[in-house]
Amino acid sequence: MAKPAKPAAAKKEDAPGAEAAAPKSKKKLIIIVAAVVLLAGAGAGWFFTRDKPAHTETTKTETAKEPKFIPLEAFTVNLQHEESDQYLQISITLKVMEPELEDKIKAVLPEIRSKLNLLLSSKRPSELATIAGKKKLAIDIATEANSVLGIHNAPEPVAAPVASGVAVASVEGASAVAPVEAASSPEPAAPDSAAHAETAEKKGVVDVLFTSFIIQ
Numbered sequence: 001m002a003k004p005a006k007p008a009a010a011k012k013e014d015a016p017g018a019e020a021a022a023p024k025s026k027k028k029l030i031i032i033v034a035a036v037v038l039l040a041g042a043g044a045g046w047f048f049t050r051d052k053p054a055h056t057e058t059t060k061t062e063t064a065k066e067p068k069f070i071p072l073e074a075f076t077v078n079l080q081h082e083e084s085d086q087y088l089q090i091s092i093t094l095k096v097m098e099p100e101l102e103d104k105i106k107a108v109l110p111e112i113r114s115k116l117n118l119l120l121s122s123k124r125p126s127e128l129a130t131i132a133g134k135k136k137l138a139i140d141i142a143t144e145a146n147s148v149l150g151i152h153n154a155p156e157p158v159a160a161p162v163a164s165g166v167a168v169a170s171v172e173g174a175s176a177v178a179p180v181e182a183a184s185s186p187e188p189a190a191p192d193s194a195a196h197a198e199t200a201e202k203k204g205v206v207d208v209l210f211t212s213f214i215i216q
Contacts, residue, residue: 065097067095067096067097067206068095068096068097068098068099068101068102069093069094069095069209070093070094070095070096070102070105071091071092071093071094071211072091072092072093072094072109072112072113072116073113074089074090074091074212075088075089075090075091075092075113075116075117076088076089076090077117077120077121078121079120079121079123079124079125079128079215080122080123080124080125082124082125082126086125086215086216087215087216088120088123088128088213088214088215089212089213089214089216090120090210090212090213090214091210091211091212091213092116092141092208092209092210092211093208093209093210093211094142094145094205094207094208094209095205095206095207095208095209096204096205096206097202097206098203101149101204101205104149105145105149108148108149111148112144112145112148115144115145115147115148116141116144116145119140119141119144120137123137125215128213128215129215134210134213138207138208138209138210139208141205141208142204142205142206142207142208143155145204145205146203146204146205149204149205151203151204151205153202153203153204
């Protein structure tokens with residue numbers, strides 16, 4: 001009856017080895033978990049601190065520079081008398097690059113319309129009959145509107161016409177043809193000043209569009 005006690009003793013001898021293996025497994029598990037946590041933290045840090053794509057800033061810049069078009073009520077004015085009495089019917093739209101200017105223009109609109117009425121009624125029909133005359137009028141309108149807004153841009157250059165051809169003179173009853181020297185063209189602007197004029201950013205009303213232009 002005393003012999004069955006020996007197997008129980010053998011089991012007690014094996015128990016210390018099993019207990020020693022358990023802490024080693026726990027240590028390995030803790031090391032693995034810690035490594036995973038470190039890697040996850042490093043990945044999150046890289047995601048939030050990485051450089052943003054350059055195209056994002058470009059998109060914001062392009063969106064900020066979108067033009068704003070502000071239509072005005074149509075104008076009807078009498079033009080300066082030439083061969084007969086004529087009047088001008090015109091619809092004007094102002095182009096600005098700063099959206100906040102729309103409210104400012106509306107606030108001073110009566111003064112702008114008064115200035116433009118005086119400007120339009122000072123023109124002769126022959127001045128407005130050509131493309132060059134219409135372009136000159138657009139520049140004048142932008143200048144008048146900007147002056148009311150307290151904005152003064154550099155004046156735009158206007159090309160001067162160059163005269164050339166022949167003149168017919170009468171000498172003792174005979175006709176003689178003599179060449180006429182072409183008017184000397186203005187000296188070209190210095191390269192640096194021309195580049196500055198081209199790159200200078202306009203403020204306020206940057207362009208004027210005519211959606212209707214009738215002279216009767």
